[in-house]
Amino acid sequence: MNTAATVAGGKTDAGVIDTIARKELVELLRDSRFWWTGGIILLLMLIALFLGWRQMQRVDGEHAAARAVTYQQWLDQGDKNPHQAAHFGQYAFKPVSPLAFVDPGIDQFVGSTVWVEAHKQNEFNFRPARDATSLQRFGELTMAFVLQILAPLVIVLLGFSAFTGERERGTLRQLLSIGVKPTQLLVGKGLAIIAAVGALLLPVALLGFIALGFVDDQHADAKNLYLRSTWLILGYAIYLTGFIALALGVSAASSSSRKALIGLLAFWVVNGFIAPRAMTDLARIVSPTPTKVEFQNGLNEARKATFGHDETHPAFAAFRDEVFKKYNVTRIEDLPVSFRGLTLRKDDENGYRIYDEHYGALWAIYARQERIRAIAGFAFPLAALRPFSMGLAGTDTFHQNRFATAAELYRRQIQTAMSEDLIQHHKNGDNNYVSNRRLWEQIPALEHKIPEARTAIAEQGLNLGILSAWMFGAIAFAVTATRRLRPL
Amino acid sequence: MHTSLYLKEIFNFERSLFRADRLDFFVALILVAAVGYAFVNGQSWINKQQQAVHAAQTEESVRLQELKDKLARIDAGGLAPAKAFENPVNAYWVGNRHAASYAVLPPTAFAATAIGQSDLNPPYVKVSSDNKESFALNEEIENPGNLLIGNFDLAFVVVFLLPLLIIALSYNVLSAEHEQGTLAVTMTNPVPLWVLIAGKLGFRAALVFSLTAGMTVICLLAIGTDLSTMDSLVRLGWWMLLLLAYILFWLTLAAAVNVLAKSSAQNALMLTGLWIVILLVLPSFISIAVNVAYPVPSRVAMVGQIRAAQTDANQESDATVARFEQEHPEMTAKPLAKADDVAAIRKRVLVQQAAAGRISQIMAGYDRQLARQQRVVDSLRFLSPAIVMQEALNAVAGTDNSRYRHLSEQVDAFHREWQAFFLPKVLENTPLTLEDYQHFPRFVYAGPAVSETNMRLLGGLLGLVVPIAVLYLFSLRRIRDYPITA
Numbered sequence: 001m002n003t004a005a006t007v008a009g010g011k012t013d014a015g016v017i018d019t020i021a022r023k024e025l026v027e028l029l030r031d032s033r034f035w036w037t038g039g040i041i042l043l044l045m046l047i048a049l050f051l052g053w054r055q056m057q058r059v060d061g062e063h064a065a066a067r068a069v070t071y072q073q074w075l076d077q078g079d080k081n082p083h084q085a086a087h088f089g090q091y092a093f094k095p096v097s098p099l100a101f102v103d104p105g106i107d108q109f110v111g112s113t114v115w116v117e118a119h120k121q122n123e124f125n126f127r128p129a130r131d132a133t134s135l136q137r138f139g140e141l142t143m144a145f146v147l148q149i150l151a152p153l154v155i156v157l158l159g160f161s162a163f164t165g166e167r168e169r170g171t172l173r174q175l176l177s178i179g180v181k182p183t184q185l186l187v188g189k190g191l192a193i194i195a196a197v198g199a200l201l202l203p204v205a206l207l208g209f210i211a212l213g214f215v216d217d218q219h220a221d222a223k224n225l226y227l228r229s230t231w232l233i234l235g236y237a238i239y240l241t242g243f244i245a246l247a248l249g250v251s252a253a254s255s256s257s258r259k260a261l262i263g264l265l266a267f268w269v270v271n272g273f274i275a276p277r278a279m280t281d282l283a284r285i286v287s288p289t290p291t292k293v294e295f296q297n298g299l300n301e302a303r304k305a306t307f308g309h310d311e312t313h314p315a316f317a318a319f320r321d322e323v324f325k326k327y328n329v330t331r332i333e334d335l336p337v338s339f340r341g342l343t344l345r346k347d348d349e350n351g352y353r354i355y356d357e358h359y360g361a362l363w364a365i366y367a368r369q370e371r372i373r374a375i376a377g378f379a380f381p382l383a384a385l386r387p388f389s390m391g392l393a394g395t396d397t398f399h400q401n402r403f404a405t406a407a408e409l410y411r412r413q414i415q416t417a418m419s420e421d422l423i424q425h426h427k428n429g430d431n432n433y434v435s436n437r438r439l440w441e442q443i444p445a446l447e448h449k450i451p452e453a454r455t456a457i458a459e460q461g462l463n464l465g466i467l468s469a470w471m472f473g474a475i476a477f478a479v480t481a482t483r484r485l486r487p488l
Numbered sequence: 489m490h491t492s493l494y495l496k497e498i499f500n501f502e503r504s505l506f507r508a509d510r511l512d513f514f515v516a517l518i519l520v521a522a523v524g525y526a527f528v529n530g531q532s533w534i535n536k537q538q539q540a541v542h543a544a545q546t547e548e549s550v551r552l553q554e555l556k557d558k559l560a561r562i563d564a565g566g567l568a569p570a571k572a573f574e575n576p577v578n579a580y581w582v583g584n585r586h587a588a589s590y591a592v593l594p595p596t597a598f599a600a601t602a603i604g605q606s607d608l609n610p611p612y613v614k615v616s617s618d619n620k621e622s623f624a625l626n627e628e629i630e631n632p633g634n635l636l637i638g639n640f641d642l643a644f645v646v647v648f649l650l651p652l653l654i655i656a657l658s659y660n661v662l663s664a665e666h667e668q669g670t671l672a673v674t675m676t677n678p679v680p681l682w683v684l685i686a687g688k689l690g691f692r693a694a695l696v697f698s699l700t701a702g703m704t705v706i707c708l709l710a711i712g713t714d715l716s717t718m719d720s721l722v723r724l725g726w727w728m729l730l731l732l733a734y735i736l737f738w739l740t741l742a743a744a745v746n747v748l749a750k751s752s753a754q755n756a757l758m759l760t761g762l763w764i765v766i767l768l769v770l771p772s773f774i775s776i777a778v779n780v781a782y783p784v785p786s787r788v789a790m791v792g793q794i795r796a797a798q799t800d801a802n803q804e805s806d807a808t809v810a811r812f813e814q815e816h817p818e819m820t821a822k823p824l825a826k827a828d829d830v831a832a833i834r835k836r837v838l839v840q841q842a843a844a845g846r847i848s849q850i851m852a853g854y855d856r857q858l859a860r861q862q863r864v865v866d867s868l869r870f871l872s873p874a875i876v877m878q879e880a881l882n883a884v885a886g887t888d889n890s891r892y893r894h895l896s897e898q899v900d901a902f903h904r905e906w907q908a909f910f911l912p913k914v915l916e917n918t919p920l921t922l923e924d925y926q927h928f929p930r931f932v933y934a935g936p937a938v939s940e941t942n943m944r945l946l947g948g949l950l951g952l953v954v955p956i957a958v959l960y961l962f963s964l965r966r967i968r969d970y971p972i973t974a
Contacts, residue, residue: 051780055776069789093788127632131858134604136775141773258753289630292540293543293547397633
């Protein structure tokens with residue numbers, strides 16, 4: 001360190017950087033452009049937080065009310081055959097992640113409810129975006145949008161003329177002539193921008209943290225949320241630091257401020273708007289989503305192997321023989337347990353495997369599409385940051401599928417309980433057997449907690465890696481470009 | 489010299505400048521690549537949708553043929569179905585399940601130009617004699633992450649990317665001349681400044697418009713669009729008008745910024761800032777503000793209400809059946825199958841009909857709320873020309889919400905027709921014959937009246953023309969104060 005410490009006006013390495021950073025920061029703070037853009041960004045973030053919070057509270061309230069209604073309807077369905085009750089079923093409503101006010105992710109584009117009924121694993125219905133106007137497609141004003149799209153632009157504006165400006169004013173030659181090393185300039189300027197952007201963003205992050213204290217902890221405990229938020233902040237810090245390095249690097253490598261600005265804006269457009277769409281197209285080509293008809297046909301074909309209520313089905317006869325053999329009887333009437341209950345349980349178990357397989361395959365396609373999209377993150381970091389942000393906020397496809405799995409397990413819990421009741425209590429040949437509220441009450445209301453923070457972090461590890469690789473790449477580029485800095 | 493001659497002169501001069509910088513080549517390269525790629529993408533989306541429609545229709549015709557074959561065998565005495573559910577003469581199960589028919593929305597000739605809302609609304613609805621809520625809101629399968637990001641279609645190129653290209657070409661249209669000192673020299677000619685700027689911007693308009701429009705027509709022909717029908721000519725006409733207006737809007741905006749006499753760098757920043765406001769901030773702000781002020785009615789609550797209506801109808805089922813039997817004593821006889829089955833199915837239909845009234849009321853209430861929100865957005869869209877343009881391009885492509893509402897109205901009508909065909913037969917317990925199978929209702933989509941689309945698009949065009957006029961007048965006023973020399 002000491003050997004590298006260059007004397008510039010008698011100062012150490014750290015001293016030089018400190019001086020540069022202070023000077024740059026003062027200059028930034030005196031620049032009306034910073035106050036304008038910073039003020040607008042701050043205002044937008046506050047609006048986004050406020051509106052996001054309102055929106056989240058409203059949707060969460062609606063879902064909580066609907067959950068209570070569907071469960072009450074289940075309890076109040078009256079005396080009936082348990083299998084009829086299974087057909088009546090319940091609706092499962094997707095819980096709103098408490099961090100959705102920061103990044104609502106796919107919430108608008110995914111069905112909010114699923115009918116939990118006998119025999120079938122249904123798909124989620126009612127995507128809010130379908131009911132929304134086409135405005136939705138322009139995106140929503142959220143914290144995530146401000147941080148992913150607008151904040152990098154502010155950085156570009158603050159950094160594009162960092163070196164080219166010095167050169168155009170002739171001050172770069174002076175600086176280098178008094179022994180300031182280009183990398184010292186880079187670090188000093190970088191620290192100044194980090195301080196300025198940090199001063200803008202950290203208070204908002206703090207506000208977000210405070211808001212978390214008011215979140216109803218129905219779906220996640222406080223520790224989970226604070227951990228997730230901390231990682232979120234880390235992810236955005238990496239993204240924005242990378243942008244700062246990139247802006248400085250491009251400024252160092254460019255021959256004029258104009259070229260630096262155009263280059264950076266072009267990158268910003270590709271990163272924010274073109275790459276995500278192009279990668280989505282690529283993902284669709286490489287790993288096409290099946291159409292609903294294809295998916296349903298596949299399921300229907302597979303389900304032909306199961307007998308359902310069809311007593312002429314060969315599998316039905318085979319199962320009957322198997323049961324007879326097990327209980328050593330030759331007629332249904334002689335069975336000590338309900339044959340109807342046994343067939344329902346058996347049929348359900350056959351169905352579970354089919355549904356696991358088909359939904360598993362569908363979700364694997366989604367996951368592959370996400371991975372393909374994320375590859376672009378090595379060059380265009382939004383491709384890695386967006387999924388990271390949604391993942392940590394609990395609003396991505398992974399979390400949606402976790403809930404879908406929970407709803408399906410709940411369905412199976414109902415099916416099993418209803419069939420077991422038949423097996424235990426229904427007398428063969430009795431067509432009037434009914435159960436009552438006591439059985440319905442044995443099924444607790446569906447509660448879902450969002451997965452622990454570490455699950456989400458593990459799931460997003462690759463994206464975090466890509467994002468970090470991009471940031472280090474950007475820093476390396478900035479260092480290389482600065483070392484080759486031409487004073488004239 | 490006459491103004492038009494000056495304009496021609498400036499035009500030619502700009503062309504030479506662009507040639508010298510090879511700028512015309514780069515602009516052409518970007519536009520050809522972007523438009524071409526967007527078309528490939530749009531067309532592959534249409535293909536996928538059409539494949540889905542085709543698969544659905546094949547599935548339906550196979551299903552129907554199986555039923556007919558089965559019925560023919562029964563008529564010939566070769567088959568006796570075990571259960572009412574499997575019997576092709578049973579009007580209840582045939583109308584409710586086995587013969588359920590797809591109502592298909594055909595794509596317009598311009599569908600590939602704007603994917604719009606077509607990735608959220610499936611182009612086919614499987615209509616049965618069951619109540620509306622069982623099918624009307626079904627959705628296509630898609631990775632929500634894909635839906636969130638959106639599509640690279642021609643509308644995206646035009647609405648998002650074209651303005652950036654225009655900004656890049658014209659942010660310094662006056663300021664550069666001013667900064668290089670060439671403006672003073674140019675102005676020694678007896679040419680008014682507004683003619684100079686009009687000529688320069690006019691050249692850019694001509695370049696961008698002719699390349700985009702030309703490439704669009706080439707691509708439309710390449711994907712096999714029939715441009716000879718009246719419908720596609722009208723759409724093409726609107727598309728061209730809108731494109732021209734949108735290009736002119738961004739160019740007049742560039743002019744308005746240029747006449748403020750700031751530096752080129754400041755112009756670039758200001759125009760980029762305006763792009764962000766018009767394309768990102770305003771739409772997303774309006775979107776979320778509308779959602780908070782006029783929330784989309786919660787489908788989640790609707791689910792519970794529909795279910796309550798069904799439960800009520802079920803609980804009153806005995807009374808409903810009793811009333812029916814009292815009113816239609818003639819229908820209690822002539823059982824088609826086992827008397828138990830007949831009674832059970834009749835009860836189902838009566839309960840269903842009792843619930844239908846309430847459910848359609850609930851759903852209509854939601855539709856009214858949605859329509860109110862749509863009206864609010866319809867008027868707020870004029871705040872941002874980008875929203876106006878996106879909505880208008882979706883309307884030209886037939887992928888806007890209004891077309892899906894139109895489909896849904898027609899599906900409702902078809903559903904009523906379908907129920908009117910099957911349900912009386914169920915209640916009367918009349919068996920279906922092969923003759924009946926020939927007369928099952930079929931859905932044929934009738935597009936909205938041209939005048940309706942035209943009115944919508946005219947509104948959109950005005951939403952672009954008015955800002956153009958305002959910017960034009962503003963520029964014309966401010967240009968008088970433009971300092972020719974530094």
